[in-house]
Amino acid sequence: MDLKTLCELNALGGREEAVRKVVYDICVDKLGKDAVSFDGMGSVIAMRKAKNTSLPRVMFAAHMDEIGLIAVSAGDDGLINFRAAGSVDPRVLLSKRVMVGYGEDAVPGVIGYMPIHLQSSDEYHAAPTIEKLSVDIGAKDKAEAESKAPKGTHITFATKYTEFGDGFVCAKALDDRVGVYNMLRLLDAEYDGELTLAFTSREEVGLRGSKTAGFRVQPDIAIVLEGTTANDLGDTEDRFKVCIPGQGPCVSFMDLSSIADHELFKLVLKAGQAESVPHQIKKYVAGGNDAGAIQRAGAGCKTVVISVPCRNIHSPSSVCSLQDVDNQYHLAQATLKHLMKG
Amino acid sequence: MKDLLKQLTVLYGPSGREHTVADVIESLVKDKVDSVRRDALGNLICEKKGTGAKRIMFAAHMDHIGLIVTHVEKEGWLRVSNVGGINVNMSRARRVKFMNGVQGVLYEQALKAGENSALSTLFIDIGAKDEAEALSMIEIGDIAVYAEPAFDVGKTRMVSPAMDNRSACALLIGLLSNLPENHQSIVAVFTAQEEVGVRGATVAAYSAQPDEGIAIDVTVAGDIPELKLNAVKMGEGPAVKIKDTRSISHPDVVKRMIDAAKRAGVPYQREVLPYGGTDAGAMQLSRGGMPVGTLSIPCRYVHSACEMIDLQDMENGLKLLVEYIKA
Numbered sequence: 001m002d003l004k005t006l007c008e009l010n011a012l013g014g015r016e017e018a019v020r021k022v023v024y025d026i027c028v029d030k031l032g033k034d035a036v037s038f039d040g041m042g043s044v045i046a047m048r049k050a051k052n053t054s055l056p057r058v059m060f061a062a063h064m065d066e067i068g069l070i071a072v073s074a075g076d077d078g079l080i081n082f083r084a085a086g087s088v089d090p091r092v093l094l095s096k097r098v099m100v101g102y103g104e105d106a107v108p109g110v111i112g113y114m115p116i117h118l119q120s121s122d123e124y125h126a127a128p129t130i131e132k133l134s135v136d137i138g139a140k141d142k143a144e145a146e147s148k149a150p151k152g153t154h155i156t157f158a159t160k161y162t163e164f165g166d167g168f169v170c171a172k173a174l175d176d177r178v179g180v181y182n183m184l185r186l187l188d189a190e191y192d193g194e195l196t197l198a199f200t201s202r203e204e205v206g207l208r209g210s211k212t213a214g215f216r217v218q219p220d221i222a223i224v225l226e227g228t229t230a231n232d233l234g235d236t237e238d239r240f241k242v243c244i245p246g247q248g249p250c251v252s253f254m255d256l257s258s259i260a261d262h263e264l265f266k267l268v269l270k271a272g273q274a275e276s277v278p279h280q281i282k283k284y285v286a287g288g289n290d291a292g293a294i295q296r297a298g299a300g301c302k303t304v305v306i307s308v309p310c311r312n313i314h315s316p317s318s319v320c321s322l323q324d325v326d327n328q329y330h331l332a333q334a335t336l337k338h339l340m341k342g
Numbered sequence: 343m344k345d346l347l348k349q350l351t352v353l354y355g356p357s358g359r360e361h362t363v364a365d366v367i368e369s370l371v372k373d374k375v376d377s378v379r380r381d382a383l384g385n386l387i388c389e390k391k392g393t394g395a396k397r398i399m400f401a402a403h404m405d406h407i408g409l410i411v412t413h414v415e416k417e418g419w420l421r422v423s424n425v426g427g428i429n430v431n432m433s434r435a436r437r438v439k440f441m442n443g444v445q446g447v448l449y450e451q452a453l454k455a456g457e458n459s460a461l462s463t464l465f466i467d468i469g470a471k472d473e474a475e476a477l478s479m480i481e482i483g484d485i486a487v488y489a490e491p492a493f494d495v496g497k498t499r500m501v502s503p504a505m506d507n508r509s510a511c512a513l514l515i516g517l518l519s520n521l522p523e524n525h526q527s528i529v530a531v532f533t534a535q536e537e538v539g540v541r542g543a544t545v546a547a548y549s550a551q552p553d554e555g556i557a558i559d560v561t562v563a564g565d566i567p568e569l570k571l572n573a574v575k576m577g578e579g580p581a582v583k584i585k586d587t588r589s590i591s592h593p594d595v596v597k598r599m600i601d602a603a604k605r606a607g608v609p610y611q612r613e614v615l616p617y618g619g620t621d622a623g624a625m626q627l628s629r630g631g632m633p634v635g636t637l638s639i640p641c642r643y644v645h646s647a648c649e650m651i652d653l654q655d656m657e658n659g660l661k662l663l664v665e666y667i668k669a
Contacts, residue, residue, distance in 0.1 A: 220382070239413035239421045240462075253483030254410055254425070259358035259535065261382070265483065281482045283413045285423035300382045300545030 001026055003161070003181045003325065007171040010102060010156035012068045012085045013202040016042050018102065019064040023180065023199045030187040039216060042201035043209040046187065047217075048194065055193025056339055059219035059301075060186055060332065061210055061290045062179025062226070063203030066172065067314050069093075069155035071100065071135070074146045078139035080109070082155055083130060086204030090130045092315035097158040100137055100149045107148050108158060109137040157316035167322045168245070174318040175227035176203070178308045182225055182329040191336040194219075203290055207257065210290035214297030221264060221302050222294040223335065225328060227320065228252075228282060228307035239283070243309040246321040248278030249328040252305040254285050257292025261302035268304055268335050275334035277327050282307065306331055343656055344500070346370075347512045351492045351502035354441050356408030356485040357425050357535045360384045362441075363404040367511060367532050374518045375530065384534035385546040390518065394526035394669025399552035400517070401543045401621035402510035403536030403559070406503070407645060408485040409438065409448065409466070414477055418470035420446070423461055425485055426537030430459045432646040439489035444468055444479050446486065488647035498577075498653045505649035507536070509639050509656060510558035516660045517667070524669040533621055540588065543621035547628035554595065554633050555625030556666075557583075558659075560651065561613055561638035571616060576640040577652040579609030580659035583636035588619025589626050595635035602665035608658035613638050637663065 001022060009018040020042065027036040027046040036046045044064075050057070067086030074080050080100065093111045100109045111133055114123065135155060139145035149155075157172040164170060171177075183197045196217050201209030214222065228250065232241045243250040251268050253260050272279040291303040308328050311319040355363035364386040372378050375388040386404070407426035414420055436448040446468035453463060466486055470476035488503035495501055502508070514530050521528075529550045534542035536559075547555060561583070565575040574581045582599045583591050603610035622634040637659055642650040 239415065254358070254423075258541075259425070259538065260483075262359060283482060285410065285412060295383065296541055296544045298545070299549035300385075300542075302382045 001181065001184050003169070003177065006177040006181050007161045007173050010099060011065050012070070012154045012156065013065040013205040014042070015102060015154055016064040016201045019180065020044055020199070023064065023184065026184050027187060027197070039212050041209045041212045043213040044199040045213055045216065046197045050192065050194040052192040056220035057194040058191065058336065058339065059196040059198055059217045059222045059294070060183050061198045061200050061213065061222060061224045061294060062183045063176045063200045063209065063290060064180055065202055065204050066156070066175070067204045068157065069098070071149045071151055071153040071155060073151060074142045074149065075134065076142050078141050078145045079134035079136055080145055080149050081134050085154065087314060088130070089314065090133060091127045093133055096316045098135060098155050099158050100135060100155050101153050107137050109135040109155070112136050159316045163322070168319055169322055170317050170319050172316050172318065174308070174310050174320050175313050178227050178320065178325050178328065179225035181325065182332065185329050186332060189333055189336055192340060200290055207288065207290055207293035211293040211297060214294030218298040219301050221339070222291065223332060224289055224291040224294070224303065224305045225332065226289050226305055226307040227310040227313060227318070229287065229313050230309035230311045233311060242284040243280055243282050245309045245311060245319065245324060247280045249306050249308055249324050249331050250280045250282040252282045252307065255288050255305070256286060257288025258295045258303055260304045264302050264304045267338055268306065268331065271334040271338040272331050275330070275337065277330045277334050279327065279331055343512060343516060344653055346515060347500060347509060348492050350508040350511055351504040354439065354487060355404050355406060356487050357405040357538045358384070359441055359485055360404040360534045363511070364532060367404070367515060370515055371518050371530070381545060381549060383542045383545050385542045386532040387546055387550060388518070388530040390521065390528045390530070392525040392527040392669055394524065396554060397527040397529060397552045398667065399529040399531055399547060399550050399555045399625060400514055401531045401533050401546070401555065401557045401625060402514040403507045403533040403542065403621060404511060405534055405537050406487060406506060407537050408487040410485045411480060411482055414473050414482065416473050418472050418476040420466040420468060420476060420480070422464060422466060422486070427645050428461065429645055430461060430464065433464055436647050437489045438466060438486040440480055440484050440486050442480070445489060448486070490647045495650065499650055500653060501648050501650045503647040503649060505641055505651050506560045506644055509560060509641070509651050513558050513639065513656055513659050513663070517663045520660065520664050522664055522668050525667045526669050528667065536621055540619065540621050540624035543624035544628065547625040551629065552632065555622060556595070556634065557620040557622040557625070557636040559620040559636060559638055560641035560644060560649070561615055562644050563640040563642045566642055574611050574613050574638070574640045576642055576650070577654060579611050580655050580662055581611040581613035581638040581640055583613045583615070583622070583638055586615040586619050587617055588623025589634055589636070591622070591635040592633035595633050599635060599637065599662065599666060603662045606661040606665040608661050610662065611640070
């Protein structure tokens with residue numbers, strides 16, 4: 001499965017079926033039907049039995065859902081009002097192409113805004129709030145808009161996956177299809193202990209799928225594969241850059257949802273060094289991810305997060321390095337190798 | 343109690359790095375309990391079977407707040423983020439120390455006109471002449487804590503940056519050392535990662551599965567000038583928590599705590615805290631839920647480098663708890 005296909009699938013929290021189907025079929029193909037299950041929150045859990053039960057039970061997690069918008073009403077003019085599904089900065093939305101709905105029911109749309117000619121000075125200088133924005137699907141009136149985009153319809157970004165520059169890619173949903181992509185590769189990981197790959201749902205709306213997936217698996221160690229905030233462009237001071245695309249996947253010592261287990265954090269760095277996998281330490285404390293929920297599921301487990309640095313994260317045009325994506329896989333595999341060494 | 347408190351308050355143990363505290367506590371209590379174990383988040387879980395029918399979990403968190411290194415500047419300055427509720431206004435010109443013993447000064451950069459103080463305006467100077475020297479002394483992700491030593495004030499009072507919550511750890515150790523002849527079964531949990539969101543107690547309550555949960559923690563003493571938020575005063579007895587923002591104490595637990603205070607003949611105070619929370623909030627929501635309460639030690643200057651408690655409140659708190667667990 002290639003990253004392009006995964007990124008171009010549309011799946012907001014609670015409606016991950018497009019990604020789920022792809023993931024499920026590949027997991028079943030690799031491990032057999034009995035090894036793969038769903039839970040009530042929509043996560044896919046693939047479990048590889050241990051050849052050596054003295055090794056730690058390891059769970060990887062990557063979330064299938066992406067951020068986007070949700071239709072809440074239509075105006076008499078046929079424009080669709082929406083709210084954020086996940087954390088979305090309204091400034092990234094202006095003039096973006098979107099898909100309204102999923103699959104055969106989906107219609108293209110565009111998020112319009114008042115032309116610059118007509119804006120007052122105040123309007124020009126202030127960012128619009130999400131309530132002021134709407135999607136134009138070319139509907140002639142409210143009835144047509146509501147028939148094509150009933151309240152609750154999900155709206156996703158219509159960005160095509162584009163490789164550019166020296167090994168970079170621009171796409172939507174890199175957060176966290178990069179993790180999904182690498183977990184599919186890890187179905188073949190070299191590891192003799194029990195290995196669970198949890199493709200989680202609803203991360204972007206509050207770490208919800210991983211809470212139940214973590215409870216169900218209750219591993220000894222959880223390694224979360226993510227896409228995270230790179231802030232390396234412009235005249236940003238070094239200390240606010242967080243991480244830099246192209247310098248390897250980053251390992252987090254802490255974010256707002258979890259503190260990495262200190263020994264496990266050091267083991268990942270050591271494994272990266274020993275196996276010559278480029279990596280960096282994420283140099284900022286912000287955000288949260290599935291590690292926060294999995295760490296506290298049941299009797300608790302040790303966690304660490306390995307992320308691909310993504311510029312313009314949570315926007316229609318995220319950018320990351322394909323080398324970093326590849327090295328996220330290699331760092332995960334190197335970590336497993338070192339866990340086997342004990 | 344005083345010597346024990348001195349011993350515990352000098353130990354390094356920010357959230358996520360509590361093992362030194364756990365090691366010392368384990369050595370102090372292992373002969374007094376039936377079993378001791380650690381879990382993935384760093385909790386120290388000690389069980390002592392009693393003659394009573396009830397299993398009560400007591401939670402006293404070991405961690406304290408700290409500052410985690412996020413970046414090292416070319417000049418050797420360490421930039422930091424907070425681990426738990428660091429107050430920037432209480433963080434200027436502070437002596438700090440790291441797990442490996444490296445010490446430094448926490449200071450604030452010169453502010454531009456109109457610039458506000460924030461964690462990002464703080465830095466730590468560990469005496470390194472440049473980035474390379476700094477990185478030979480500490481690593482990104484290392485955590486510094488306020489390093490002021492403990493000292494006595496007045497007749498019965500003591501100050502340390504780690505009163506929150508080593509004073510409660512001392513109280514719980516005291517309880518295990520003074521068990522009455524017939525008592526309920528005790529699950530004494532010295533919890534990890536309370537300051538970042540009651541994380542340790544969440545998983546410990548799940549695995550221990552007690553019948554009832556009691557947190558022991560410090561609370562803000564409202565008896566200093568112009569602070570009129572909280573009726574709790576230092577030196578006037580341990581406080582029986584009625585509510586804070588994470589939990590409402592079970593009325594029956596509150597009543598039994600107050601009855602225990604009366605039987606023990608110690609003063610007590612009723613506490614309503616309009617902010618904050620304790621491990622009780624985590625225990626209350628574990629599995630199918632359980633009755634919880636919190637016994638608080640009044641503390642002045644909480645989350646500063648100079649947290650002050652009155653040892654009499656601790657002695658009285660211990661008498662209350664001994665009475666509380668009688669079967």
